[in-house]
Amino acid sequence: MNTNSQNAREKILERLRLASRAAARKKPDIQKKERISIQDNPLSKPLSLRDQLQKNRFEVIVVRNETLPQILSAIVEEIDESRPLSWLLGNGAVNNSIVDHLQKIDRQTAHQFDQPFETLKDSIFNDIDIGLTHCESVIKNTGTLVIQPSADEPRTLSLIPPIHVIIANKAVVFDSLDGYFAQEIELSLIEHSNLIFVSSPSKTADIQQKLAYGAHGPKRVIVVLSDQQLNEE
Amino acid sequence: MTPFNERIIEALETPELRSNLRGAMDFLRSKRSLSIEDYALWQQHQDIATDVRHALPQQLPELLEQLEQSCTRNGIEVHWAADASDARKIFLQIAQATNATRVIKGKSMASEEIELNTHLEQHGIESTESDMGEFIVQLANEKPSHIIMPALHKNQEQIAELFNQKLNEKADASDVDQLIGIGRKVLREKFKQADIGVSGVNFAAAKSGTLCLVENEGNGRLSTSVPNCHIAIMGIDKVIPDLSSLPSLLYLLTRSATGQEITSYVNLISGPRKPDELDGPKSVHLIILDNGRSSIASDPALAATLACIRCGACMNHCPVYTKIGGHAYGTTYPGPIGQVISPQLDGGEEHNELLNACSLNGACGEACPVNIELPDMIRELRNQRSAAQPNHTGEKMVWHAWRAIHQSPRLYQLTSLMMRIPGLSSLLFPRRWTKGRTSPTPANNTLHALIKAKTNHDNRDPQHEHK
Structure with a gap:
């Protein structure tokens, strides 16, 4: 920190300390709004996880006992593009194995994020169609997938390619954000310098309030879940 | 800049602006009310958020020091800026030290406040x-x-025209997807080339040193992930003790702002790229900006405005904002919250004029998710201002007479009678007011007389049922 910033720091904190002491002497009473009690609200019945995710515009694939090649074929079918597709995946044993299986499917080419971003930047921006990441936590009532970028699965994997595939069939399902924050957040923060809560494909309503998908991030997000997580029987 | 009064007239005389504003405000208000499905839950979150945010003025010095420590521990470089000029200098130093020539910005009101773009150019x-x-x-x-x-003051046609002119693109005004596609294409190149990414901060957790950014488009994530250097700019009031209140704050923020249950992305940043990571910024800087906020903290009448979470609900519900739009205010933050904080943030006596743009209808206070009593504050500031001004004898006399009339039923009746004498009532209205308006014609019967007649009629008619 340079001297200027140091001086500003002292000045700001000194002023705030004075203000804080004054505030302590004269504690303002917060006027909270009058409470309205509501008995039962039929509107507030929560959606199932699948419905919530679909409402948020995720494309959901449900698997039961399928093998990895079967799951990957189901994803390719969901993507439903006749042109050749270029995938980008992370590193580590699980991703290596996915890459091997993807290469065997028609018209699919898979690459790995195995060099610094600077080296791969042009190709990630220009050539990659699909980024694949895993997800360990899903939040039911907001339809949110928690993405934890790491050395194996970098930040831009889930961000730059126009299609994002999230493998979440082993994820823990939390009822609400409150639950996730109470149980998981501290540990996640220690391990990850970036955490992303994804609740829909990238979108905007900045032009005359008309909703458009694919603003700057992925236009399509495909999520793989297991039937146990959906608990729909 | 033209005076506030003239800016208002200019806005009111632009039919396209008024229709764009009307459409946007109706959209935002109805989306917000539809998103509050479970009112009991809303109240629970409101309680948590209100307690955390209103405790802020007193905790600020400790929380900011803690935030500085935690961020430094996480590898985020912290800088302090007493005012806009400090912040601009710090930014420029970082940019020049890295020989940066291109900056890409996510949405940040703090950067608007310090007029960063003009300075960098x-x-x-x-x-x-x-x-x-x-x-x-x-x-x-x-x-x-x-x-x-x-850009809610612009419609689709205006935006397509702008893209045609400035970007040399064949923009189709009827196709929003195509318009967004043009923006995406142009900006992708900018993301790729940028040396520095800039963002604001929605909340900064002191305990863990985490910056929280909320957005839908993904441009905030790109700005904070792609360039080599990320600079975040935050007002001192964005700090919260820890992340435990974040779910409640997000619950209120996204619903109040755009009527969303949650935004597409909630981005938690706790540091730069780690040694074993392959992407992310190599350095992260946090500029903590005061720019008048500490004087707000020192003023008991205004300190509660530091609780603001910048959702915009107060402006969406303000009948004045709805008619004149944000530009007429001439401030970084328009609408009710802007009326209260702008004299402190942007400086200048002229911003006191903004206080006139309020009908004291109370909608902003009603809409505020964190219980900031904006109507009380506007009233209090008007009081302070009129106390500082020389007495207007004429105005005082009018209000004394008004009070006397409303305290005595006889006097009230007499005045009502007099008002119905042709010609007399029009004398009571100032000529400046009637110049552009017809002076109101008093009704044939007073409200008292009408109620009396109705009561007599009902009593005579036993068949009459009150519904």
């Missing part, structure tokens, strides 16, 4: 706004007219 650094709304506003050489939806 003066020093030969290109600065591009990447939020679609901000991008449109920058192309048009304008400023945002709303803190959440910066």
Whole structure:
């Protein structure tokens, strides 16, 4: 920190300390709004996880006992593009194995994020169609997938390619954000310098309030879940 | 800048602006009310958020020091700026030290406050706004007219015309997807080339040293992930003790701002790229900006405005904002919250004029998710201002007479009678007021007389039922 910033720091904190002491002497009473009690609200019945995710515009694939090649074929079918597709995946044993299986499917080419971003930047921006990441936590009532970028699965994997595939069939399902924050957040923060809560494909309503998908991030997000997580029987 | 009164007239006389505003306000209000499905839950979150945010003025010094420590521990470089000029200098030093020539910006009201773009351009650094709304506003050489939806004063046709002119693209006004596609294409190149990414901060957790950013487009994530260097700018009031209250704050913020249950992305940043990571910024800087906020903390009448979470609900519900839009205010933050904080943040006596743009209807206070009593504050500030002004004897006499009339039923009746004498009532209205308006014609019967007649009639008619 340079001297200027140091001086500003002292000045700001000194002023705030004075203000804080004054505030302590004269504690303002917060006027909270009058409470309205509501008995039962039929509107507030929560959606199932699948419905919530679909409402948020995720494309959901449900698997039961399928093998990895079967799951990957189901994803390719969901993507439903006749042109050749270029995938980008992370590193580590699980991703290596996915890459091997993807290469065997028609018209699919898979690459790995195995060099610094600077080296791969042009190709990630220009050539990659699909980024694949895993997800360990899903939040039911907001339809949110928690993405934890790491050395194996970098930040831009889930961000730059126009299609994002999230493998979440082993994820823990939390009822609400409150639950996730109470149980998981501290540990996640220690391990990850970036955490992303994804609740829909990238979108905007900045032009005359008309909703458009694919603003700057992925236009399509495909999520793989297991039937146990959906608990729909 | 033209005086406030003239800016208001100019806005009111632009039919296109009024229709764009009406459409946007109706949209935002109805989305907000539809998103509050479970009111009991809303109240629970409101309690938590209100307690955390209103405790802020007293905790600020400790929380900011703690935030500095935690961020430094996480590898985020912290800088302090007493005012806008400090913040600009710090930014420029970082940019020059890394030989940066191109900057890409996510949405940040703090950067608007310090007029970062103009400053960078003066020093030969290109600065591009990447939020679609901000991008449109920058192309048009304008400023945002709303803190959440910066370009809501423009319609589709105006935006297509702008893209045709400035970007040399064949933009189709009837196809929003195509318009957004053009923005995406142009800005992707900018993301790729940028040396520095800029963001604001929605909340900064002191305990863990975490910056929280909320957005839908993904431009905030790109700005904070792709360039080598990320600079975040935050007002001192964005700090919260820890992340435990974040779910409640998000619950209120996204619903109040755009009627969403949650935004597409909630981005938690706790540091730069780690040694074993392959992407992310190699350095992260946090500029903590005061710029008048500490004097707000020192003023007991205003301190509660530091609880503001910048959702924009007060402006969306303000009948004045709805008619004149954000530009007429001439401030970084328009609408009710802007009326209260702008004299402190932007400085200058002229901002006191803004206090007149209020009908004291109370809608802003009603809409505020964190219980900031904006109507009380506006009233209090008006009191302070009129106390400082020389007495207007004429005005005082009028109000004394008004009080006397309303305290005595006889006097009230007498005045009502007199008002119905033709010609007399029009004398009571100031000529300046009647110049552009017809003076109101008093009704044939007073309200008292009408109620009396109705009561007599009901009593005579036993068949009559009150419903």
